[in-house]
Amino acid sequence: MPLFLNDDQAMLADTARPFIAEQAPVGHMRGLRDAAELTGFSRDLWARFAEMGFTGMLVEEAHGGLGLGQVEAGIVLEEIGRNLTPSPFLSTSVGAVTALKGGAAALTERWLPGIVAGEVVAALAIDEGTHHRPLRTALKAERSGNGFRLTGDKRFVAHGHVADLLIVAARTAGAAGEPNGITLFAVEKDALGLTATPERLADASLASRLAFDGVQVDADAVIGEVDGGWAALSRVLAVVRTGTAAEMGGVSAAALAMTVDYLKSRKQFGVHIGSFQALQHRAAHLYAEMEVTRAAVLKAQQLLDADDPHAERATLVAKAMAGMTTTLAVQEGVQMHGGIGMTDEYDIGLYMKRGRVLAEMFGDADFHADQLARHSGY
Amino acid sequence: MPLFLNDDQAMLADTARPFIAEQAPVGHMRGLRDAAELTGFSRDLWARFAEMGFTGMLVEEAHGGLGLGQVEAGIVLEEIGRNLTPSPFLSTSVGAVTALKGGAAALTERWLPGIVAGEVVAALAIDEGTHHRPLRTALKAERSGNGFRLTGDKRFVAHGHVADLLIVAARTAGAAGEPNGITLFAVEKDALGLTATPERLADASLASRLAFDGVQVDADAVIGEVDGGWAALSRVLAVVRTGTAAEMGGVSAAALAMTVDYLKSRKQFGVHIGSFQALQHRAAHLYAEMEVTRAAVLKAQQLLDADDPHAERATLVAKAMAGMTTTLAVQEGVQMHGGIGMTDEYDIGLYMKRGRVLAEMFGDADFHADQLARHSGY
């Protein structure tokens, strides 16, 4: 398979780009922010995502979805990134759908139709400390009655306060640091003993701290095998990390485009600042990093879609590269805009904030480079 | 004490700079290299160093030296670096002299007069693996008769094959990795069972592998306390690391000067390449790194001379900065020279080679940054 979009994918991109640019440009996000809106995204927009088929794009056709893959999800995510569109697409339509695919029929039947219809929003409750360390999952799930009792805390859960469905990584056995003994649960909103405290982040998105105070769930809330959830969690992480990298690709691309436009229009000392060679070289270097990163992300998506054994490695590379490149893109963007880049009125600063949040989400570049090194045995 | 050279030091610099530039410019080093000379330096030049008082500049006046400090030694080393002068000055007049200062009177009387007179050359036998890890010293020194038997290997010993005196770090107790149990020895040339195998390095200098095959030394060859040599070794390392950083300052300064001259004289596309802003910014950035590094090195020298408790930290900073900055200086130097920078005929490549050897010597930037982190408790 060649490493560029095939005709169907290119057509999807041609649809997704104007759709999101029109329905949810940066002004859409500013509107929600300035209104101090408490959902964190627009439910109307989510319904329109459903009309477009985006919500269920990874869901098999048998369940009413489009049966597409990570490349296609990445196309939507890139546009989300480009427009800073607040959306539960990644956590719901990529993360939760992937998790549920590994679950029992009852679970998929319970949740997938709602997701496809744009009626259900899901959140991923994975991180417990300040940094993404999924192997160290410690939230306790003890057998109790017909099911389990969950006790512990999660944080940095995007959409956690409004999600109908929470995908929760918990520990049923073993110690923090061990893959065995991790179990994935599908927990319903409003479960007794569950409190979500949303917090506004720098990019104006809302992420929650979740407190599980002996939350009782049935045995059929378990996704996959008890104690054997690490494999399922790894699959979820692989797709959401790659998806985040795709979204970051959109963030960087917009930042570069905006900056190049500025360099072409702004004059100083009587000439366009874009004619200064030092800035040209930095912009060209950034372009190179972005092209290379784009290839790494597409490679990861294709390998994931092909169920290739090298997909996990490629995912680590994609998210690490995206972290480094997006950071560079937004830094260069703000600096090259000069003073106005520091003002809230211009968009470039919003890209810097979103880039920072996405760089952290599901593990930063240091984490992924470290994982790659462990993976390679050094 | 202000952080610049005082009048006496400035006067020394005014003497040392033309002296070394005239006696041993880069052509001097080329001559030795092209003749495949096997000593590794010029004994005539060493005698002239003695006439100038350089050889004994750190030796107390009571022992015939000048009683000067690390700042002054650094002045000489910077000129050595600037001219790529092959010289045993660092190992002998800085390293060995510092080691011997902590030794018994018999040792200082045995060696210092010869060093001051320019008749004795010394080498430091510390490294055992491919990387500088002095705490892991493993060369065994067992009590035997009136003294010790030394067994093991050393490598990367500059001047090791011609040195009259070897300062050897050995282990009399404890395990590799422990500071306690390290003992410093002053070993004479031609000791039975000692073999030195010199090896030409990329910069045309000669460094030796030393094999100690049960080398017998008297008890009075011990410098300082048996098992308590770590403190003495640390003092020696502090001064030679700082000295190496000073020499690297000369290497970078010459590389930058040569490159700026080239940028001013070379034309391409009809204009001086020095007028290209991208190159200007890179040269200016390099200048900034070099100024900051110069300050760090001088700070370390002053603190060492003041016996300040923060001197060790400052030394780690100086050598780490010198490693990063010199690497940048020679890389930018070669790249900005373009094709001719790749030819043996131009000097800039020789600076790249010397810079690389010095970056490695007594620990590279990674090592020193790691030490600093451990020192700071993280």
Add this chain to the structure above:
Amino acid sequence: MNAPVDAIETFRAETRAWLEANCPPEMRRPLRSEADVVWGGRRAQLSEPQRQWLDRMAARGWTTPDWPSEYGGGGLTPQQAKALRQEMAKLGCRSPLNSFGISMLGPALLTYGTEAQKQEHLPKIVRGEIRWCQGYSEPGAGSDLAGLQTSAEDAGDHFVVNGQKVWTSYADKADWIFCLVRTDKSVKQGGISFVLFDMESPGVSTKPILLISGYSPFCETFFDDVHVPKANLVGELNHGWDVAKYLLGHEREMISGMGLGGGGHKSLPEIALDAIGAEPDGRLDDPGLRARIATFEVRAMAFQAMSERFMDELKARRAHPAQPSMMKYYGTELNKARHELIMAAGGSDALAWDSEASHGGAAARGWLRTKGNSIEGGTSEVQLNIIAKRILELPGA
């Protein structure tokens, strides 16, 4: 000129004792946010310890230790001023007063001001009574001051000032402004004068600019027929550039100081260890971040030495006149790097924007604020141009 070593040591000991006795304990705690910084001025609202600390230091002239005592300064020698700084750092004393009057206008007045101007303005700066702001940049001019448009027309005993400034730091909180105005439209480089006036003068208005950090430390400032007495002209008419350049050098020094961090804040390794924890052998439990922090610490400590060297060379008049550009460039880039690492160390906690636990998003807002360091006071690119041309003497394009 150098005081004998034992005299300095006596001064140091006395200073330490005085600081210990007079610096309120609240003023020896790390700053938690920008709100803890004391700027002074007519409308300043100081806590009791802030007021005490400011008044006690101002009484000795130690808010401006090296200014002449005739204008209320401390009259200290460079050695003594350095000893004072060092002792304050050791005890963790906060700066009693931050002010553009101290860091920028004061040195310029000492060099270019008339005796009457010095007597009028310097003591009030020392005591924190008047807060100053700077009116240099104009819309569309950026780093290119030659395009200055704000005009001052001669009206006998006063000028009539009209125009607009931008990036005026805290103009909405300042009492007076030092300002560049065009007094001769026929030339480009010259024709600019340096004037002082009260922000309460009729015709002055300000509009805060909301920054990406969510703060508004800068304003747009508008002048509509503002009357400025000619006695408020600093330096010669049409030669305001000299004053401005002198002052810009001081601004660069001040901004470059940011690279040093410190100032009572938690160190970067402490922040990281608190957020991430350590491996059993004590190393930070994030090897990539640890390596990046260690490399940063090397640079930061080296820059600390550089700052000491620079101050020493300045005092001895040995610094290259363009060296402030190097300091400004390196210091601000370093400060940005520090805050990138603080964000990486803090992880998801550092992303918080307005929660109480995050002190109102102090980490994220501080990080975003530093992005302006390499823009304000001459961009990093302008500093590199200056180094290339004036220090390396590379040819013009």
Add this chain to the structure above:
Amino acid sequence: MNAPVDAIETFRAETRAWLEANCPPEMRRPLRSEADVVWGGRRAQLSEPQRQWLDRMAARGWTTPDWPSEYGGGGLTPQQAKALRQEMAKLGCRSPLNSFGISMLGPALLTYGTEAQKQEHLPKIVRGEIRWCQGYSEPGAGSDLAGLQTSAEDAGDHFVVNGQKVWTSYADKADWIFCLVRTDKSVKQGGISFVLFDMESPGVSTKPILLISGYSPFCETFFDDVHVPKANLVGELNHGWDVAKYLLGHEREMISGMGLGGGGHKSLPEIALDAIGAEPDGRLDDPGLRARIATFEVRAMAFQAMSERFMDELKARRAHPAQPSMMKYYGTELNKARHELIMAAGGSDALAWDSEASHGGAAARGWLRTKGNSIEGGTSEVQLNIIAKRILELPGA
């Protein structure tokens, strides 16, 4: 156009079987030094396994898998050629033949050559019989090819060539040269032609240039009244630029491939682990270097994906025409970074220059050699200029 998947898999299986049967075991070991690379040519001295491997591959046209079989090439589809490369990589097969004929001249001849030129030259390139060198750069011209001075005067059925080239790769070992010459002195950008001639022609002399690596892969090359038949003109008279630019694009692709490392060499982590060892938990026992290697590996793997994407886009004619500049820039800078890390990993051992244990200083000489990657074939600075102007469309100065 795409072969069905099962056809490709059949081809892949057959290819693997053939490679296993025909690639001598010696040709499946990592290259130890530049001396192990087979360049072919009249004076090539090949070991028995090298000769066998070259002849067997050449017989199938697999030294040039995607060239048309009528000129001796393999005639493979892009998919088949990719499968062949992948199978060779899996088995660790060395390249049977490296040559500027394959990587540069061949593609240009296929596009611009006459039928007679193709028939004459291509089969010899495929079989490694003629080794080619490139005569582009001239002294003082560097990246600025417009200043080309070497002249070719019209003398009826032939040109008379006079002048000097520099940076001619292996001119002292090559049999033929493809060369840019000035055929019209009245214009600057045009007036250049692309000609081929035998290095044994009277009037050709070469002088190797000693490089910092201690090797002399380049020469100064002198032409003194060299007669070149007009039949050896490639493309149109005075339009040699077109051929040269086409070919430079291919050179950039080839050089950018260096960033991938591989080619049978030990991996960077392996080199580091061998030289330094591991902590008890398996991590490289040098945390700073480990972090730098890991970051490098991220970039290198990403660039591997980029290279695949670039080849795919080239084949599909979807690549931006200036994209080779990006590939050249990134690939060569990456290769330099790789060798800096190899030196850091090797420590003092990697500094050796001529000992046997160091394979004649392979690490250090290889490191120094890579410093030329970002200079030859258009400097990194030139590539960045091209990206800025042609891809980002930033304005000229």
